[in-house]
Amino acid sequence: MFKNFKNGLIKENPVFTLYLGMCSALAISTNINNALGMGVSVIMILTLTNVTISAIRKITPDEIRIPVYIVVIASAVSIVEMLVHAFAPSLYSSLGVFISLIVVNCIILGRAEAFASKNGMLKSALDGFSMGVGYTLSLLLISLTREFLATMSLTLTNPFANDAVVFKFAPSFLEPYKISLFQTATGSFFTFAIYSIIFGILKEEKKKTRKVVKRNA
Amino acid sequence: MNKIIKLSIFLALVAMVSAIFVGLVNNFTSPIIAENLIKSERTNLELLYPGADFKAIENFTDETNQIQGIYSVNDESYVVKLEGKGYSANGFIYLLALNKDLKVDGLVVLSHSETSGIGSKAFEDDYINKLKEGSSDTISGATFTSSAIQRGIEAAKTALGAL
Numbered sequence: 001m002f003k004n005f006k007n008g009l010i011k012e013n014p015v016f017t018l019y020l021g022m023c024s025a026l027a028i029s030t031n032i033n034n035a036l037g038m039g040v041s042v043i044m045i046l047t048l049t050n051v052t053i054s055a056i057r058k059i060t061p062d063e064i065r066i067p068v069y070i071v072v073i074a075s076a077v078s079i080v081e082m083l084v085h086a087f088a089p090s091l092y093s094s095l096g097v098f099i100s101l102i103v104v105n106c107i108i109l110g111r112a113e114a115f116a117s118k119n120g121m122l123k124s125a126l127d128g129f130s131m132g133v134g135y136t137l138s139l140l141l142i143s144l145t146r147e148f149l150a151t152m153s154l155t156l157t158n159p160f161a162n163d164a165v166v167f168k169f170a171p172s173f174l175e176p177y178k179i180s181l182f183q184t185a186t187g188s189f190f191t192f193a194i195y196s197i198i199f200g201i202l203k204e205e206k207k208k209t210r211k212v213v214k215r216n217a
Numbered sequence: 218m219n220k221i222i223k224l225s226i227f228l229a230l231v232a233m234v235s236a237i238f239v240g241l242v243n244n245f246t247s248p249i250i251a252e253n254l255i256k257s258e259r260t261n262l263e264l265l266y267p268g269a270d271f272k273a274i275e276n277f278t279d280e281t282n283q284i285q286g287i288y289s290v291n292d293e294s295y296v297v298k299l300e301g302k303g304y305s306a307n308g309f310i311y312l313l314a315l316n317k318d319l320k321v322d323g324l325v326v327l328s329h330s331e332t333s334g335i336g337s338k339a340f341e342d343d344y345i346n347k348l349k350e351g352s353s354d355t356i357s358g359a360t361f362t363s364s365a366i367q368r369g370i371e372a373a374k375t376a377l378g379a380l
Contacts, residue, residue, distance in 0.1 A: 056231075064224050068231050075235035079242045086246035089253050 014131055015138035016192075016199040020106040024098045025139055026188040030150070033157055035143035037091040038098065039136025041080050043129060045102055048076045050116040050128030057117050069112045070103075077103045088159035107131060138195075145191050150182040258288065258298065264325045265314045266290045278379060281372045285310070287380075293317045297373040298327075301365035303339075305330040309362075311340070311369070319374050321348045324366070336362035 014020045021042075028034045052072050053060075060068050081099045085092045092099070102108065111131055116124040148154055153170030157163040181187045254273035255262070262271050274287040274295075286298040297313045309329030314322040326340040338344060339362040347354065348370070355363035 059227075061224055061227060064228050067228055071228070071232050071235050075239050078239045082239075082242050082246040082250075086249040086253070089250075 012131075013134045013138060013199060014107045014110075015135055016196050017203060018107075018110075019196075020110055021135060022192070024101055024105060025135070025142065026185070026192060028095060028098050029139050029143040029146055029188065029191075030183050031147045032140060032143045032154060033091070033159070034094055035139035036136070036156075037084075037088065037159065038095055039132070039139050041084060041095075041099060042102060042105070042107070042135050043132030045073070045076045045080050046108055046111065046128035046132040046135075047125050048080075048128075049073050049108055049112060050124040051121050052076070053112045053116040054119060054121045054124035060117075065117065066109075066113075069109060069117075073108050073112070074103050090157075090163050091159040107135060141195060142188070142191050146182045146187060149179050150187065151180075152178040255288070258286065261298075261312055261325075261327055262288060262290075262296055265296055265312055265323050266294070271296075274380065277376045279372055279376045281368065283369050283372045284376055287373075287376065290314075294322060295373075295377055297369075297376070299369040299373065301362075301369050303329075303331050303362035303365040304336045304359075305332075309365075311366070313369060313373050315373060315377065319377055320351060321345075321370060324348060331359075331362050335359050339363040339366055 012018060015022060015025050024038065028038050049069075049072055053069055056068070077100065080102075081092075084095075084099060111128060115127045119127070144154070152174040153168070155168045155170070156166040158166050179187075182191065251272060254275075255271045258273075259271065262269075269290045270292070272289045272292075274289055277284065277287050283299045283301065284297055285300055288296045288298075290296055294314060294316045297315065298310070299313055300308050300310050302308050307330045309326060309331060311324060311326040311329075313324050316322045324340070324345045329337070329340065331337050331339070336359050338356055338359050344356060344363065348366070353367055353370075355367060
């Protein structure tokens, strides 16, 4: 079961290796607050939809399974959006339309079709959770780089407690070296490309060591 | 034909169950969301209508860029939060109360840097009582401040009229 969890983190990381969910990943990763908020929302929605779809997989007629998945996903997103609006209003206004756009985030529909429709509820929940955590970690990676390079500081606020600052790292001697390019779309693509290369190399290394082991065996 | 009916019924059932869940969460969260919109202004709104029921109005058009927010009070009167540009370049923020016939029912200034004793006369009860009677006069000697308030009343009436 731990293997399922590790899968979503590196080997099948949805953003950097499966290239799913890129649009929202690139658009909102300008600071770590947004990344955490978006990531947690996706984890909740992914786990919820995977469990639900796995629960009804035996009674869902094959011909209409995609519309059924879409109804389930859209309802889950509506629920999470309302909860975010009520309990973390500052997150709601900074993420804006991208919370609603989680409905069309390929990760959710992709995992529902590839995994949840063919596996038990517990396994699907774990898969959804790990894919969500992988997605969150990728978002955090991108946004840490972007926020730090663009503003030479890192700020984390708590959206549930009126934006109380949880920590702030802003060494003033670094301020003149900030590169504001990283707050634009161009910067987001640069960051994404570099991390994709790193993840691709990591995957290649893993494949090579396995091949060597097989030849020696 | 039979197959299509069965498929449609299944899809309809899934949609119904999902809608019930979404509706439940909506019932639970919409009062919290409405309260959040009011929370930041509540202490100020209570200066004009203590203990009343407030609701924030979101979609209003204001071409003059003076209105910062509109709140309905007990579903009949309104409070409009405005920014006026009087004598001081910093502007002043005030709340204007209007009853359901769109007549001025009260005014309270939240922050200002008008000259005290001169421009600040526009925020005192004498002038406010004249506004309640519907006067569109300005105060001679404090024309900047008082005409800013008159412009605000105009903008509020236009925006509320269009609602």
